[in-house]
Amino acid sequence: MNQVNQKPNFANDVVTIQPVKGLVPLNLREVWQYRELVYFLIWRDLKVRYKQSVLGALWAILQPFMTMIVFTIFFGNFAKIPSDGIPYPIFSYTATVPWAFFAAALSISARSMLTSGNMISKIYFPRIIVPLASVLANLVDFAIAFALLIVMMFYYHIIPTIQMVWLPLFLLLAMVIAMGVGLWFSALFVMYRDMGYVMGFVPTLWMYISPVVYPSSMVPAKWRLIYSLNPMTGVIEGFRWALLGTSVSVTPMMFAVSSIIALVIFISGLYFFRRMERIFTDML
Amino acid sequence: MDNNKVVSVNNIGKKYKIFNEINRYQTLREKIVDVVKSPYRTLINPTGSKTFWALRNITFDVERGRVLGIIGKNGAGKSTLLKILSRVVEPTEGRAEIRGRVGSLLEVGTGFHPELTGRENIYLNGAILGMKRAEIDRKFDEIVAFSEIEEFLDTPVKRYSSGMYMRLAFSVSAHLEPEILIVDEVLAVGDAEFQKKCLGKMSDVAGAGRTVLFVSHNMSAVLRLTQECIILEHGKMIKRAPSQEAVDWYLSHDYEQGGERVWRADEIPTSAMPFRPIAMRVRNAGGVVTDSLRSVEPITVEFEYQLESLITGLRVGIYLATTRGDFVFTSFDTDEPDRFDLYSDRKPGHYISRCKIPADVLNEGRYVLGTNASVFRSKSYFSDQNAIIINVNPSGAPGMQWSESRQGVIRPRFDWEIVKK
Numbered sequence: 291m292n293q294v295n296q297k298p299n300f301a302n303d304v305v306t307i308q309p310v311k312g313l314v315p316l317n318l319r320e321v322w323q324y325r326e327l328v329y330f331l332i333w334r335d336l337k338v339r340y341k342q343s344v345l346g347a348l349w350a351i352l353q354p355f356m357t358m359i360v361f362t363i364f365f366g367n368f369a370k371i372p373s374d375g376i377p378y379p380i381f382s383y384t385a386t387v388p389w390a391f392f393a394a395a396l397s398i399s400a401r402s403m404l405t406s407g408n409m410i411s412k413i414y415f416p417r418i419i420v421p422l423a424s425v426l427a428n429l430v431d432f433a434i435a436f437a438l439l440i441v442m443m444f445y446y447h448i449i450p451t452i453q454m455v456w457l458p459l460f461l462l463l464a465m466v467i468a469m470g471v472g473l474w475f476s477a478l479f480v481m482y483r484d485m486g487y488v489m490g491f492v493p494t495l496w497m498y499i500s501p502v503v504y505p506s507s508m509v510p511a512k513w514r515l516i517y518s519l520n521p522m523t524g525v526i527e528g529f530r531w532a533l534l535g536t537s538v539s540v541t542p543m544m545f546a547v548s549s550i551i552a553l554v555i556f557i558s559g560l561y562f563f564r565r566m567e568r569i570f571t572d573m574l
Numbered sequence: 575m576d577n578n579k580v581v582s583v584n585n586i587g588k589k590y591k592i593f594n595e596i597n598r599y600q601t602l603r604e605k606i607v608d609v610v611k612s613p614y615r616t617l618i619n620p621t622g623s624k625t626f627w628a629l630r631n632i633t634f635d636v637e638r639g640r641v642l643g644i645i646g647k648n649g650a651g652k653s654t655l656l657k658i659l660s661r662v663v664e665p666t667e668g669r670a671e672i673r674g675r676v677g678s679l680l681e682v683g684t685g686f687h688p689e690l691t692g693r694e695n696i697y698l699n700g701a702i703l704g705m706k707r708a709e710i711d712r713k714f715d716e717i718v719a720f721s722e723i724e725e726f727l728d729t730p731v732k733r734y735s736s737g738m739y740m741r742l743a744f745s746v747s748a749h750l751e752p753e754i755l756i757v758d759e760v761l762a763v764g765d766a767e768f769q770k771k772c773l774g775k776m777s778d779v780a781g782a783g784r785t786v787l788f789v790s791h792n793m794s795a796v797l798r799l800t801q802e803c804i805i806l807e808h809g810k811m812i813k814r815a816p817s818q819e820a821v822d823w824y825l826s827h828d829y830e831q832g833g834e835r836v837w838r839a840d841e842i843p844t845s846a847m848p849f850r851p852i853a854m855r856v857r858n859a860g861g862v863v864t865d866s867l868r869s870v871e872p873i874t875v876e877f878e879y880q881l882e883s884l885i886t887g888l889r890v891g892i893y894l895a896t897t898r899g900d901f902v903f904t905s906f907d908t909d910e911p912d913r914f915d916l917y918s919d920r921k922p923g924h925y926i927s928r929c930k931i932p933a934d935v936l937n938e939g940r941y942v943l944g945t946n947a948s949v950f951r952s953k954s955y956f957s958d959q960n961a962i963i964i965n966v967n968p969s970g971a972p973g974m975q976w977s978e979s980r981q982g983v984i985r986p987r988f989d990w991e992i993v994k995k
Contacts, residue, residue: 303673303674303675303753304671304672304673305661305671305672305673305676306669306670306671306672307586307658307659307661307664307665307669307670307671307672308665308668308669308670309664309665309666309667309668310664324704326701326706326707327701327702327704329701330697330698330701330702331698331701333698334687334690334694334698337689337690337694338687338689338690341689341690408684408685409684409685409702410662411662412662412678412684413660413662413678413684413685413702413703414660414661414662414676415702415704478602482601482602482605483601484601484602484603485602488602568664569664571657571662571663572590572591572663
């Protein structure tokens with residue numbers, strides 16, 4: 291056939307459309323090709339979030355800060371929950387910062403496929419970008435809340451040690467968990483409309499099985515490994531260990547268990563999402 | 575794949591489940607109850623629903639630079655085919671190959687955020703359509719110029735008029751420069767000028783050696799813009815022919831007879847919910863349902879439908895067009911502001927919207943009645959531009975003493991006065 295007047299980029303750009311059987315390939319290369327869309331969706335979320343509120347970034351501080359005050363009064367002062375020898379306010383705030391990030395990322399990404407239904411039913415792009423962008427957009431709120439944590443550390447004269455270099459790793463772990471659970475939930479949300487009820491209580495329950503208001507050392511030693519099956523245990527105790535130097539009760543084994551569980555949730559979430567995304571447009 | 579074929583569709587089929595309104599969405603609670611109660615049945619046929627093929631055994635190729643029309647009634651599978659080709663919907667069987675970027679004018683304004691400014695939405699929408707940032711930077715001035723919204727570039731689009739909004743949205747889509755352009759029914763939306771712009775852009779695209787797939791009910795546009803057409807009916811491709819031949823065949827075969835159109839469940843898109851069209855009928859002056867009408871007598875058009883839940887701002891209306899696709903008029907049941915206020919919330923129930931076309935309006939000939947149910951600027955629930963074909967008999971109309979055919983689609987009886995000075 292005549293190939294003379296062809297633009298060179300046509301030839302290597304053939305897309306094949308056919309039903310996929312069995313395990314759906316993750317196709318992460320394609321997600322990379324669409325990285326600018328990830329950037330623009332995050333940018334949109336942030337623009338809209340801060341444009342619509344007068345207080346803007348203050349909300350990012352207010353929520354964890356008020357939470358910390360309430361926790362300190364009721365759990366720290368009245369219930370006298372131990373805090374591994376650290377002042378209770380900073381003990382709970384150090385946990386609240388990653389927890390608030392995780393809870394917000396989870397609830398926004400879980401609903402993300404529904405809220406983007408219009409886009410998804412009209413244009414093709416790797417669907418995974420939608421929950422991914424909603425998790426990443428919450429990093430800004432995290433950074434703002436984290437800045438307050440630094441201020442509090444000064445106030446309580448807590449000098450961070452070299453352990454602090456491990457902090458990004460624990461943040462990454464929180465992102466992996468939020469993304470993994472977000473992938474599961476966002477796919478289930480499209481399939482079952484009563485997932486809203488589930489999302490109404492799961493974050494609260496999850497917070498109480500995580501060491502946010504109490505230390506892991508309160509859990510009997512023989513149960514601690516099972517306790518760390520909740521991967522947020524690893525994240526929160528990791529934050530405390532890296533910033534405050536508490537490590538009385540937490541063993542490397544617990545971190546390992548949390549990390550493995552996080553990866554299992556994440557990878558299974560990826561495959562489940564890929565499997566389900568093929569029928570999203572039929573359901574939306 | 576042959577290098578000159580940009581679209582190659584091979585035995586594509588798409589099977590859908592038919593949901594009734596009640597189990598449209600399953601809840602997790604029901605699923606758990608079902609699995610506990612009857613694990614076997616639940617796992618074999620999870621929703622207990624029937625299935626149907628929206629599209630089956632579709633095979634065709636399109637060569638580079640061709641404009642292919644796709645025609646067929648509502649529910650024939652046209653939109654499903656386009657959705658498969660734009661990768662929004664996965665086919666159940668078969669295989670298609672696409673060479674190059676697919677752009678679509680049915681995505682106009684997708685992802686626009688009302689709170690963001692025109693400038694911001696250009697970047698956002700461009701990225702959603704698959705443009706790189708550098709590419710948007712390069713085309714930015716051109717997009718703005720084409721949309722004619724320069725002064726409002728930094729105003730949130732929620733303050734735009736619908737015309738400005740459409741122009742901006744179209745402008746971004748039009749500058750995507752896809753190798754394959756998909757156009758679906760854009761001619762049904764927007765004002766005349768906007769439609770002209772769409773058609774102009776389509777011609778440009780085709781002229782630049784790109785490929786266009788054009789779905790429309792507007793037969794004059796199909797004839798003007800396409801060289802070849804495929805005809806879909808009930809999910810099957812029944813004909814591929816040069817456009818003139820295909821349009822003639824379609825017009826002579828594809829209308830419901832007898833002045834009544836009843837919509838079957840599988841002809842109603844799920845997007846129509848909670849609006850459910852039931853039937854459309856044309857009655858003569860004596861109240862008889864028929865497609866043979868007289869120019870000198872009033873014609874009653876009624877549209878029967880069910881609302882499953884309340885719709886705010888709904889308007890239900892009719893289109894009348896010639897068989898060549900040129901519109902004669904559009905009219906909605908809430909065109910009168912008083913009635914619009916009265917029916918601002920239309921409650922669930924069974925309705926008939928009835929419209930009386932007065933005597934002495936239509937000239938002799940064949941006309942196509944269509945219908946549309948929508949909320950202005952918000953959602954189009956249901957639209958069928960080819961619901962019923964009617965024949966208008968001119969006997970008794972003005973000027974019948976001369977046996978000539980009159981120019982024009984209307985044949986009004988005007989007040990003439992002859993004054994001798």
